[in-house]
Structures are given as structure tokens and as C-alpha cells.
Amino acid sequence: MLAEMKGINEECGVFGIWGHEKAAELTYYGLHSMQHRGQEGAGVVASDGKQLKAHKGLGLVNDVFKQADFSEISGASAVGHVRYSTQGGKVFENVQPLVFKSQTEGMALAHNGNIMNAKYLRGELEGQGSILQTSSDTEVLAHLIKRTGLGINETSITEAINKITGAYAFVILTEDKMYAALDPSGIRPLSIGRLGDAYVVASETCAFDQIGATFEREVLPGELVTISDEGIASTRFAMRGRRKMCAMEYVYLSRPDSDVNEVNVHASRKRMGKELAKESPAEADMVIGVPDSSISAAIGYAEASGLPYEMGIIKNRYVGRTFIQPSQELREQGVKLKLAPVRGIVTGKRIVMIDDSIVRGTTSKRIVRMLKKAGAAEVHVRIASPLIQHPCYYGIDMSTHDELIAANHSIDEISEIIGANSVAYLSETGLETAIVKDKTIHQGICMACMTGNYPVKENSDQEAVYRG
Known part of the structure; x- marks a missing residue:
């Protein structure tokens, strides 16, 4: 029973790059630097502006891409993911980025974190006729976005994300844009960097160092960032309070150079x-x-x-x-x-x-x-x-x-x-002194696994309750 109950959470690493001719190769190197965040699967999805092309598999980054032909996933933008999963087990269908295609557009979705109300939302979607192909909670967001009937854009993503409860960092790639979003409490890490004229997003800044990019800023809690050939734009989908970054990122999960x-x-x-x-x-x-x-x-x-x-x-x-x-x-x-x-x-x-x-x-x-x-x-x-x-x-x-x-x-x-x-x-x-000493008031940490004080809970209506 314990093994079954453990199968609900995941700790992963996400990476995205926009505006570089070697996007897929750089994503590979970025994922390699974050291998410590997930060892069960890895994947890269690239866009050439017309279509999304994927290469992913089970195993370590080196194993998955050992025989990869990067010319087959060429393009100036890409998103990648390293996966440690317990939800749904170690199966290929759950390896991210997940790719979804329709008659008019497609998207690749990479996610770090956990959607707490995924079971409720999955049941709601299935009741409305959706057929989900994986057991990953990440797929729920894709269906919520498409269910808006607005296409894939800031409005539909914002509407979908506001139905989600939990801790999450999302990177979404379409044929012509890339989106990055962070939960309103900022529990999971996500940063923005620059490599020449290209934009980069990653779970850890060590990925920027790996490819020679420079750190620009953090994605803010409750922020949706849109990156395209026109540049970078920001939308706020939730009010931001004092950040509650996961303390375990500092204690164990992140690389010391991040x-x-x-x-x-x-x-x-x-x-x-x-x-x-x-x-x-x-x-x-x-x-x-x-x-x-x-x-x-x-x-x-x-x-x-x-x-x-x-x-x-x-x-x-x-x-x-x-x-x-x-x-x-x-x-x-x-x-x-x-x-x-x-x-x-x-x-x-x-x-x-x-x-x-x-x-x-x-x-x-x-x-x-x-x-x-x-x-x-x-x-x-x-x-x-x-x-x-x-x-x-x-x-x-x-x-x-x-x-x-x-x-x-x-x-x-x-x-x-x-x-x-x-x-x-x-x-x-x-x-807390070791992590946030001498830092500004908006910075804080989540110690829920230590204190039992959870910054995000589900209320009776399955909606997020964000605690400052």
C-alpha cells in the first residue's frame, strides 16, 4: 500500500530556449546539468516555426540522446525535461515534454511540481468527454487550455492555470511562442537567462552556466512569461505574496553552484x-x-x-x-x-x-x-x-x-x-536564518514537510488557498 501511496508526486527539471539555431543541442546540455533532478526519463521537443519535433525516452540524458540525430529535431526554439516520477510509474507515455497536436496548432508541455487537485480535474475533464492518454497530472493542464476554446495564448493559459491547485513551474512551447509560469507561492524554482539574443528558462541557474548563458531574473510567483520573436512579455495571473520557495531545494535538491x-x-x-x-x-x-x-x-x-x-x-x-x-x-x-x-x-x-x-x-x-x-x-x-x-x-x-x-x-x-x-x-x-538572512521581505521558504504549515491547501471547492 505504501508503494502505491507514494506514487503521487514528482521532482523534475525543466528547460527552454528561444531564438537560437542550436536550440535542441543546447537543451540537451541544459538537461545534462540538471540530471540530478530526475533520472528516469528525459526529452527534448523543438520547433522550427512550423511543427514540433520530439526526441525522448526512459533513462539518463546521455542514454536517451546517445543515438539522437539532432538534425531531426532542428529549430530555433526547444523545451526539455528530466523526470523523476512516481505518478503513473516509469512508462514512456509519461516522459515529458508531453506533446499535443490539433488541426490548427500544437504545444509541448514540461512541468516541475505537483497538481494537487489533478484527480478532481481529471474526473471533471473525463465527464466532459476528454480522453487522457497518460497518467501524468501534467496532461490535465493541456486539456484545460484547449477546453477554453481560445487557442493557445496568454488568455487560455491563464484561465487554465487558475483552475489548478499546487506547486508548479510550467514551460510550454508552441510553433511560434514559448510560455513559462510559476505558481502563486513560488514554491518551485524557475529562472530566466540570456544567451546572446536568445532567451533561456530553467529550473536551476547551473543550466545557464552549462551553456554560457547569463542570469537575468527569476520568474515571479503568479507570473506568466511569454517569449516570442517580438521579445519577452509578462502577465500576472495571481496576486503575489511573500514567496515560499521549497526549503529542500537548498537542503538537498539543487546543485551547489545554482x-x-x-x-x-x-x-x-x-x-x-x-x-x-x-x-x-x-x-x-x-x-x-x-x-x-x-x-x-x-x-x-x-x-x-x-x-x-x-x-x-x-x-x-x-x-x-x-x-x-x-x-x-x-x-x-x-x-x-x-x-x-x-x-x-x-x-x-x-x-x-x-x-x-x-x-x-x-x-x-x-x-x-x-x-x-x-x-x-x-x-x-x-x-x-x-x-x-x-x-x-x-x-x-x-x-x-x-x-x-x-x-x-x-x-x-x-x-x-x-x-x-x-x-x-x-x-x-x-x-530560515541560513537561507533568507539579510534578504528582502518578499523572500521566504516553504518548510511544510518540517512544520506542517502548508502554504497552499485545497478548500472544499477544489480551489487553491494561498497563504501568505
């Missing part, structure tokens, strides 16, 4: 480590980090505590991320293949092991056991984020209370379960 909501990820993680050292010191000989997303926090903890930072764990670079594997069995096997202790460093030492989060506890337990088997005298686990005690409904694979170790056990029990000598977590105040 800037999310104009805050550098590495710098914020380093501050998390410093705050954690202030709150939860430990008597130890060294600090180590669990590669890769915990390294920045470990460096910060070491600096603030005065303990030396050491490389106590090495990572096999050719194994995917265990958190976003599609099954618990693969997660557990992935830990064995992925990490190894540096015995000459950890043997006989009291270690502070920094990790970014504990979700299910499986990975932490195996790492602690691995370090002690390698000879570590003590392992004190310090987590650079608060306890994750609540499901995420906004697009991350943490969908039930039952699978969250902190929702069902005390900190002392967690310490015993994972075999650590002690466990401590960063406070909610510490996390």
Missing part, C-alpha cells in the same frame, strides 16, 4: 552547517560530510566548531542518488554501491557526520554502520535541516507519514535505530 531565488545554494548550506555547530556541538576529533549535498554544510560546521574537516566518505560518481530511486529496495542497494569509508581517516576517531536530512532513515543507518565497521570510535550524526515529520504535496517523494522516520520516532529513538552515538537536527529558525 542560485535559487537569488540565494547561492552552496553558501546557504555552509551557513546551515555553521548554525548547526552553534546549536548542537559535539566532542569529536573531526567533521565529515555525506557526499555530495552535505559537504557544504560539513565545511560550515567544521569552521564554526574549530574541528578539522576530513574526507571520511568517498562517493562512486557512477551511481545515482538514492533518495530519488523509484523503490526502497533500489535505495538500499544504491547506498552499498554509492559510498565507501576512508578507513585510514576514520579508524579510531570520534566523528561528527553531517548529513542534509533524514527522510526514511535507511541511508543514515547504513552509513553509520559502514563507518563503525571501518573502525570509527563514535559517530555523532548532525542533520543540517529540521526534522521531516510531514508529507510533501508539492512535488517531492515524501508523501505519507508512515514512511517518515521523524514522524514516528523521537530523536533518541532515531539515534538508536540508525546506530549513532547521538543525533541532533538544525532548528527551523536556524534553517
Whole structure:
């Protein structure tokens, strides 16, 4: 039952480019830089101004495009997607961008996030005669757009989006325009860049660096951006309050070289480590980090505590991320293949092991056991984020209370379960300080999975309730 219940959310990466003769190739490189956001499928859809041409498949970006002939998806605009999906399972039909064609026009749609009222909207659409071809919630938006009878434009997209509840970043490509939209709370990341005369949009700014583009600005919460040969235009489809960017983007999901909501990820993680050292010191000989997303926090903890930072764990670079594997069995096997202790460093030492989060506890337990088997005298686990005690409904694979170790056990029990000598977590105040310190009032973070305070909920009429 748990495996079935987990199958409702996804965490993905989207990319789009307008006005470049090598649009499809650049999209490939952009997706490659965001491979960490999804490992189950990838795709590119390009437009030459007359038709949409797609190449997509299951697997990593390199595997999907290994035999690709980019001349077959040529054009001056393209949209791409890397997918980690749980909804609908790992099937080709759900690999994005999804392409829809009618007698008059077509569109390709890429989506990062989760449509919370997708089941309700799907039932409503089917009741009106729509036949949906995939089990992805992304397809719902395409049908809502076409149902307006207004064609594909700012008006129809705005009308359709306003029926959706959830956290989302959309990129939509037609034969003659590209659209990008962000949910009214700004929970998911989406940025705009420039490459010469071309416009680029991406989930993470590391994609801009990959192709040599420069960052221009964030897509604002509740904003619909239209890009065409005439330039770029902005439409607001919802009122914007204080932004609630997903805290897990900083804690775990994003690459350290990305800037999310104009805050550098590495710098914020380093501050998390410093705050954690202030709150939860430990008597130890060294600090180590669990590669890769915990390294920045470990460096910060070491600096603030005065303990030396050491490389106590090495990572096999050719194994995917265990958190976003599609099954618990693969997660557990992935830990064995992925990490190894540096015995000459950890043997006989009291270690502070920094990790970014504990979700299910499986990975932490195996790492602690691995370090002690390698000879570590003590392992004190310090987590650079608060306890994750609540499901995420906004697009991350943490969908039930039952699978969250902190929702069902005390900190002392967690310490015993994972075999650590002690466990401590960063406070909610510490996390917020590390991320939004010295930033303007419109910037904030969503910590719903930690606090249970959800910025977006569904009311009885299936409409979005956005909380400032």
C-alpha cells in the first residue's frame, strides 16, 4: 500500500530556449546539468516555426540522446525535461515534454511540481468527454487550455492555470511562442537567462552556466512569461505574496553552484552547517560530510566548531542518488554501491557526520554502520535541516507519514535505530536564518514537510488557498 501511496508526486527539471539555431543541442546540455533532478526519463521537443519535433525516452540524458540525430529535431526554439516520477510509474507515455497536436496548432508541455487537485480535474475533464492518454497530472493542464476554446495564448493559459491547485513551474512551447509560469507561492524554482539574443528558462541557474548563458531574473510567483520573436512579455495571473520557495531545494535538491531565488545554494548550506555547530556541538576529533549535498554544510560546521574537516566518505560518481530511486529496495542497494569509508581517516576517531536530512532513515543507518565497521570510535550524526515529520504535496517523494522516520520516532529513538552515538537536527529558525538572512521581505521558504504549515491547501471547492 505504501508503494502505491507514494506514487503521487514528482521532482523534475525543466528547460527552454528561444531564438537560437542550436536550440535542441543546447537543451540537451541544459538537461545534462540538471540530471540530478530526475533520472528516469528525459526529452527534448523543438520547433522550427512550423511543427514540433520530439526526441525522448526512459533513462539518463546521455542514454536517451546517445543515438539522437539532432538534425531531426532542428529549430530555433526547444523545451526539455528530466523526470523523476512516481505518478503513473516509469512508462514512456509519461516522459515529458508531453506533446499535443490539433488541426490548427500544437504545444509541448514540461512541468516541475505537483497538481494537487489533478484527480478532481481529471474526473471533471473525463465527464466532459476528454480522453487522457497518460497518467501524468501534467496532461490535465493541456486539456484545460484547449477546453477554453481560445487557442493557445496568454488568455487560455491563464484561465487554465487558475483552475489548478499546487506547486508548479510550467514551460510550454508552441510553433511560434514559448510560455513559462510559476505558481502563486513560488514554491518551485524557475529562472530566466540570456544567451546572446536568445532567451533561456530553467529550473536551476547551473543550466545557464552549462551553456554560457547569463542570469537575468527569476520568474515571479503568479507570473506568466511569454517569449516570442517580438521579445519577452509578462502577465500576472495571481496576486503575489511573500514567496515560499521549497526549503529542500537548498537542503538537498539543487546543485551547489545554482542560485535559487537569488540565494547561492552552496553558501546557504555552509551557513546551515555553521548554525548547526552553534546549536548542537559535539566532542569529536573531526567533521565529515555525506557526499555530495552535505559537504557544504560539513565545511560550515567544521569552521564554526574549530574541528578539522576530513574526507571520511568517498562517493562512486557512477551511481545515482538514492533518495530519488523509484523503490526502497533500489535505495538500499544504491547506498552499498554509492559510498565507501576512508578507513585510514576514520579508524579510531570520534566523528561528527553531517548529513542534509533524514527522510526514511535507511541511508543514515547504513552509513553509520559502514563507518563503525571501518573502525570509527563514535559517530555523532548532525542533520543540517529540521526534522521531516510531514508529507510533501508539492512535488517531492515524501508523501505519507508512515514512511517518515521523524514522524514516528523521537530523536533518541532515531539515534538508536540508525546506530549513532547521538543525533541532533538544525532548528527551523536556524534553517530560515541560513537561507533568507539579510534578504528582502518578499523572500521566504516553504518548510511544510518540517512544520506542517502548508502554504497552499485545497478548500472544499477544489480551489487553491494561498497563504501568505
